Amino acid sequence: MSTPAEHPDPESVASHRAPPGPVQRLGSRAGVGTLLVAALAVGGAIANWRPVNGGGSGERERPFVQVGQIGEPVSTRLFDAAVLEVRGTAKVVATGLPHDTAGVWLVLRIRLVARDEPTTIGYAALRDQRGREYRATTRFGQALVSAGRLLQPGVPVEAEVAFEVPRDAATRLSVRFAEQQIDRRMDEMAEIPLPPVDQATVDRWASDPKPVKLAAPRVVEP
Template structure:
């Protein structure tokens, strides 16, 4: 009996070894790494330079909502409405005591405040001049319209906000009112442009010898 010869065994493929890359392969690998690096840097640059529309800063996103108007108009500050009724100037003012003079001029802004839907108060009152300088309500006199007084819904109250400003600022002023005394972010602010006065009028106010009495706030029809 003749044995049939068996074919030689097929060598097992060695999978764990590879021939070292040739010059062309090495060049292609380096090019791929370089391309990825450039792409990563480009994306990083885009991310670093990206900004939300409008600047996206906290001050931009949380700025107050300005409601503007003029003297004689009713301007909403959301929780209250404000209307400038009258503006006077003086060299001296009096409130339950001795007269107080000034090196500038006193500006007395009679304003009607009406709370809208809930009990509220006016925590901030200031005058802003044409150069964007801000003058807070004077602390030299008791300000009965600010802070401690509560306004009831739908009950109008008229009273005077009192300011002390330089004469050169008094010709062109805007009254600024808000509920919060310090932080007006994300809240409504009323800005009411007062009438414009010439320098002789301001000088006449400042030279008046008789003190102007500051009336107490009153409920009005």
């Protein structure tokens, strides 16, 4: 005995959808394409976005560099700085001991004077044409720039400061001085280009066996 065939629920039949026709498939693909184009556009905008001023903070907060020339004082907010003499050598004597180098020593005789309040010079560095930086050596103490000597307003102090640099960087350099050793943002620094020398002069300095004894800080007449 056969049983009557089960008929589907009329409500469920009514909720079925017919397969999409050509026009519907085209519209669906167009919608996906639109979303894809929009996503690519947003992604491209994000990839090409750059902060104002290339990041802003580094450019806005860089030090204010006051540039002068050798033999003359360069004034900053807190101090005046002058380079009086430059010489090179293969060996320097400091605190009674000789110190050699695989490069060359540059010895600068400098004069510093605080302007309106007691000041220390925490930063002294040579800078070459490629932007490389060579701080005043810390292989031994240098009282004027690394030992925290307090400069008194209106009292000039002279001393020699030694920098150890590669031979290929020693032909064209400038020196910079600033109060802060690390954070020099939004502050003034003095920059003084050193007289350029040729490579033969640098090689002669580097092969000179006679050591240079660094002059200790001394107060001089204004």
